[in-house]
Amino acid sequence: MKPVNAVIKEVIKETPTITTLIFDIKPDAIPGQFVMVWIRGVDEVPMALSHPNSITVQRVGDASETLSNMKPGDSIGLRGPFGNGFELTGQRIMIIAGGVGAAPLLPLAHQLRLRDAKISILLGAKTSKELLFEEQFSRSGELKAATDDGSKGYHGVITGLMDKYDLNSFDMFYVCGPEMMMRAVLDMLHVNGLENRSQFSLHRYFKCGIGVCGSCTIDPWGLRVCKDGPVFYGDILLNSELGKYHRDVTGKKIMF
Amino acid sequence: MTQPELSIELTGLGMKNPVILAAGILGTTGASLKRIAGSGVGAVITKSIGTIPEKGHPNPSLVALECGLLNAMGLPNPSYKEFNDELATAKEGDVPVIVSIFGSHPDEFSEIIEGLEGADAFELNLSCPHSQQYGAAVGTDPVLVEKITKAAKTTASVPIWVKLTPNVTDIVTIGEAASRGGADAVVAINTIRSMAIDIHSGYPILGNLYGGLSGAAIRPVAVKCVYDLYRALDIPVIGVGGVSKWEDAVEMMMAGASAVQIGSAIYDNFTIFSEISEALFTFLKSRDLNLGDIIGIAHKKVKQ
Numbered sequence: 001m002k003p004v005n006a007v008i009k010e011v012i013k014e015t016p017t018i019t020t021l022i023f024d025i026k027p028d029a030i031p032g033q034f035v036m037v038w039i040r041g042v043d044e045v046p047m048a049l050s051h052p053n054s055i056t057v058q059r060v061g062d063a064s065e066t067l068s069n070m071k072p073g074d075s076i077g078l079r080g081p082f083g084n085g086f087e088l089t090g091q092r093i094m095i096i097a098g099g100v101g102a103a104p105l106l107p108l109a110h111q112l113r114l115r116d117a118k119i120s121i122l123l124g125a126k127t128s129k130e131l132l133f134e135e136q137f138s139r140s141g142e143l144k145a146a147t148d149d150g151s152k153g154y155h156g157v158i159t160g161l162m163d164k165y166d167l168n169s170f171d172m173f174y175v176c177g178p179e180m181m182m183r184a185v186l187d188m189l190h191v192n193g194l195e196n197r198s199q200f201s202l203h204r205y206f207k208c209g210i211g212v213c214g215s216c217t218i219d220p221w222g223l224r225v226c227k228d229g230p231v232f233y234g235d236i237l238l239n240s241e242l243g244k245y246h247r248d249v250t251g252k253k254i255m256f
Numbered sequence: 257m258t259q260p261e262l263s264i265e266l267t268g269l270g271m272k273n274p275v276i277l278a279a280g281i282l283g284t285t286g287a288s289l290k291r292i293a294g295s296g297v298g299a300v301i302t303k304s305i306g307t308i309p310e311k312g313h314p315n316p317s318l319v320a321l322e323c324g325l326l327n328a329m330g331l332p333n334p335s336y337k338e339f340n341d342e343l344a345t346a347k348e349g350d351v352p353v354i355v356s357i358f359g360s361h362p363d364e365f366s367e368i369i370e371g372l373e374g375a376d377a378f379e380l381n382l383s384c385p386h387s388q389q390y391g392a393a394v395g396t397d398p399v400l401v402e403k404i405t406k407a408a409k410t411t412a413s414v415p416i417w418v419k420l421t422p423n424v425t426d427i428v429t430i431g432e433a434a435s436r437g438g439a440d441a442v443v444a445i446n447t448i449r450s451m452a453i454d455i456h457s458g459y460p461i462l463g464n465l466y467g468g469l470s471g472a473a474i475r476p477v478a479v480k481c482v483y484d485l486y487r488a489l490d491i492p493v494i495g496v497g498g499v500s501k502w503e504d505a506v507e508m509m510m511a512g513a514s515a516v517q518i519g520s521a522i523y524d525n526f527t528i529f530s531e532i533s534e535a536l537f538t539f540l541k542s543r544d545l546n547l548g549d550i551i552g553i554a555h556k557k558v559k560q
């Protein structure tokens with residue numbers, strides 16, 4: 001498919017660094033699927049859908065900077081939705097979100113809530129002002145925040161907050177956030193033998209987005225993050241490159 | 257009735273079947289190549305590797321059209337020095353690993369060949385249609401094609417395949433140049449130069465503005481190129497371009513291909529290699545034929 005035209009209807013400044021763009025179309029997506037967002041003349045980048053009709057962007061490079069500065073009436077091209085998305089299962093759910101990684105987890109929380117799941121949301125950020133979708137998540141379950149600087153909620157990393165729960169009582173853990181946070185969460189779940197009850201949404205450098213080029217494959221199984229993922233079960237990731245290294249645009253290994 | 261034999265020896269390389277992963281598809285990492293090696297493929301070809309790290313063209317770098325895939329990846333690669341680790345992993349996959357390489361000068365091809373350890377063969381990418389200084393930029397000049405092939409042959413102790421571009425007036429002229437340079441086989445065809453424009457905005461879709469088309473749309477073009485090369489050359493021709501079904505593989509072989517490569521079709525189907533080789537086996541068996549009976553058969557059916 002060629003990119004579909006999407007016109008920005010509304011721009012919401014979520015945090016000092018994170019912006020939501022609401023557009024005029026609703027790609028028919030499963031929570032956790034992504035779209036390739038084409039900023040014409042600049043770049044094309046993968047973005048999770050944060051609502052059926054929105055993406056949520058953190059300013060990190062040229063593409064996200066341009067997206068963050070968009071105004072209602074501007075337009076972008078969308079290819080997708082692509083990838084597998086989350087598998088919705090279980091009644092007692094823990095959602096673990098770090099930074100802008102909360103984006104694909106928000107529509108998941110809404111859908112799980114519609115299935116009458118009981119949801120605990122652990123929302124982490126560097127500081128209170130960067131906590132994303134705090135109020136919207138609260139509508140789907142019980143939310144606890146963790147901040148690196150202690151400006152709100154638990155003072156410290158999100159695994160410290162996880163420690164306060166009886167992890168064995170949960171049917172499924174859904175996780176998205178910075179890579180080292182996800183690795184720490186996976187290791188903690190592994191200690192409790194719960195890695196097969198967890199789903200992680202990964203990010204890698206994408207070129208094609210549809211499983212052809214191989215830029216985003218992860219070691220050691222050669223799984224394609226764009227097509228076999230971006231969501232993988234924890235047991236698949238346990239002995240993977242997650243938290244160890246990734247590959248840059250040339251394909252060179254870069255250690256975390 | 258005897259069982260048909262699918263295993264082949266191609267330019268001295270033993271393969272369990274004649275269905276090969278084409279260059280540039282899922283060939284960035286050793287683990288990815290190893291995964292495909294386990295899916296019933298006869299051999300795998302890596303992403304094209306050069307002398308220095310390349311980032312490739314800006315995204316969008318690939319878009320799926322109704323008729324095929326349009327891409328301008330831009331030869332992203334970490335350089336041969338960084339690729340040795342990936343190659344070692346790919347070799348664990350137990351099928352021949354052919355390394356696709358590119359450069360703009362014969363010396364660069366020699367440098368890469370010397371610097372890579374363990375390749376079972378090299379495929380010279382003289383055909384990428386969307387690079388300013390590599391690929392088809394050198395592969396359209398028969399003099400340069402012969403020189404590069406000769407340099408590669410002189411340096412390498414393993415077979416040299418030369419992948420040709422269809423973006424020329426006469427592909428046979430280029431195929432003959434490769435053959436004069438000592439190529440062990442030619443591979444035809446790489447993608448066809450092409451473009452797509454976003455009608456909402458007027459922007460060309462690819463970051464590089466134009467790229468190369470692969471997939472079903474180019475298969476009849478590939479069949480004709482293979483047919484012409486088979487007639488003109490004494491070395492094997494390997495067919496590639498839009499093969500997505502066993503019937504396509506048979507057709508390509510009837511035009512003269514000793515083996516076929518598959519690339520774009522993996523987009524829809526990860527088990528395509530085993531499916532095609534199994535169906536090829538069934539086809540040959542049902543007609544009591546061997547691979548050798550169908551390769552180039554189209555030439556025997558027409559008056560030359």
